[in-house]
Amino acid sequence: MIHVKEILPCSGLELQTMSNSEDICFSDNGDFFMHRAIELARGGEGWTNPNPLVGAVIVRDGVVLGEGFHKKYGGLHAEREALADCIRRGNDARGADIYVTLEPCAHFGKQPPCCHALAEAGIARVFVGSRDPNPLVHGKGNAYLREHGIEVYEDFLREDCDKLNQIFFHYITEKKPFVALKYAVTADGKIATRIGKSKWITGEKSRAYVQQLRNRYAAILCGIGTVLADDPMLNCRMEGGNNPIRIVMDSKLKIPMESRLVQTAREIPLLIVCSAVAEASAEFAEKKDELERAGAEILVLGTDSRRKPDINLLLNELGNRGIDSLLVEGGGAVNYSFLESGAVDCVYEFVAPKIFGGGSLAKSPVAGEGVALPSEAFEFTLKDVRRFDDDVLLEYISKNRGKECSQES
Numbered sequence: 001m002i003h004v005k006e007i008l009p010c011s012g013l014e015l016q017t018m019s020n021s022e023d024i025c026f027s028d029n030g031d032f033f034m035h036r037a038i039e040l041a042r043g044g045e046g047w048t049n050p051n052p053l054v055g056a057v058i059v060r061d062g063v064v065l066g067e068g069f070h071k072k073y074g075g076l077h078a079e080r081e082a083l084a085d086c087i088r089r090g091n092d093a094r095g096a097d098i099y100v101t102l103e104p105c106a107h108f109g110k111q112p113p114c115c116h117a118l119a120e121a122g123i124a125r126v127f128v129g130s131r132d133p134n135p136l137v138h139g140k141g142n143a144y145l146r147e148h149g150i151e152v153y154e155d156f157l158r159e160d161c162d163k164l165n166q167i168f169f170h171y172i173t174e175k176k177p178f179v180a181l182k183y184a185v186t187a188d189g190k191i192a193t194r195i196g197k198s199k200w201i202t203g204e205k206s207r208a209y210v211q212q213l214r215n216r217y218a219a220i221l222c223g224i225g226t227v228l229a230d231d232p233m234l235n236c237r238m239e240g241g242n243n244p245i246r247i248v249m250d251s252k253l254k255i256p257m258e259s260r261l262v263q264t265a266r267e268i269p270l271l272i273v274c275s276a277v278a279e280a281s282a283e284f285a286e287k288k289d290e291l292e293r294a295g296a297e298i299l300v301l302g303t304d305s306r307r308k309p310d311i312n313l314l315l316n317e318l319g320n321r322g323i324d325s326l327l328v329e330g331g332g333a334v335n336y337s338f339l340e341s342g343a344v345d346c347v348y349e350f351v352a353p354k355i356f357g358g359g360s361l362a363k364s365p366v367a368g369e370g371v372a373l374p375s376e377a378f379e380f381t382l383k384d385v386r387r388f389d390d391d392v393l394l395e396y397i398s399k400n401r402g403k404e405c406s407q408e409s
Helices: 028-044 078-088 114-121 140-147 158-174 204-216 224-230 276-280 282-293 311-320 332-340
Strands: 015-017 024-026 055-060 063-069 097-102 125-130 151-153 178-186 219-223 245-249 270-275 297-301 325-328 346-352 380-388 391-398
Touching: 028 055, 028 063, 028 078, 028 097, 028 125, 028 158, 055 078, 063 078, 078 097, 078 114, 097 158, 114 140, 125 140, 125 158, 140 151, 158 178, 178 204, 178 332, 204 325, 204 346, 204 380, 204 391, 219 224, 219 332, 224 245, 224 332, 270 276, 276 282, 276 297, 282 297, 297 311, 325 332, 346 380
Parallel strands: 097 125, 125 151, 178 325, 178 346, 219 245, 219 325, 245 270, 270 297
Antiparallel strands: 015 024, 055 063, 055 097, 346 391, 380 391
């Protein structure tokens, strides 16, 4: 068992009422238990989509009786995992406190309501981090607990808990995936040399963090230009990681049958997005059949003003499929199309201490027509700056979205 006295200078959960508020302030021990719940919740990254990341810790008199997290979509929720852990340890949860990063659910889904389990277990107090925006849950879980004589304290370390689930919060309210652009550039803003070579711009630690992102996001997308130039796999190479669904924007189905994406389509899902404009040709129908026999799925979409697959139609389709997040690792044209569509929620920009030069021959991360005036720029707010050896990661959030994109590692 983890005992707080071994970690913190104080013990117990001393309560004091703040003089000018009805809020209740707890000692640092409560912070410790909620931070532990947050740490546990991250264990579900890559496996719970489109469900949220949730962790829970059950405590009595400064002693951890049980803990758990939502490990996989369809599996036990964090609260039930923590209660099961209590039983495994031979502990009784009756009269104990539970720290949970998200409001306990109050509806029947893949699992029965967690608020029922907490009441049946005799939990005395529940400390809730984030409020669940899901209409099936919002306020209902906490209300049920109070109706059954359980003390509920909401918004406990809410800001820290909210950071866990920006993807979930966006998806549940917008019904579309949370979209992030990811690219690596040199100090002079190039993503490739003048002859198109790009491996490797950044160092090993930066590339390892990209694998964490691929594990976290439900889907990854690139354009046909990237496929033809680099023949990528777009898989997750992190130990124990989960492969995202791979998506290629390919209006005319130019993707080679011998590409690594097609060759592995039966092992890792591959969705090829093409335009309805090209659908009428006999060559298209033949290639489509060939790709489908190889295991790929072909999605034909209506087009935008440039006769390319419409980005917003794509995001609506992905949302309908339960895909809550999309990592875009495209070239300049694809990146611009997502920006122009107003679809980008955040940007991960890795900057390496290298200079390629090459003028217009060396590609930049965003191409397209571009804006005419500075006032027309796509605006973002700098959220975080990290260093990976000599590389720097700049994380931006869209000013229009106001969403967090920072992923704590």
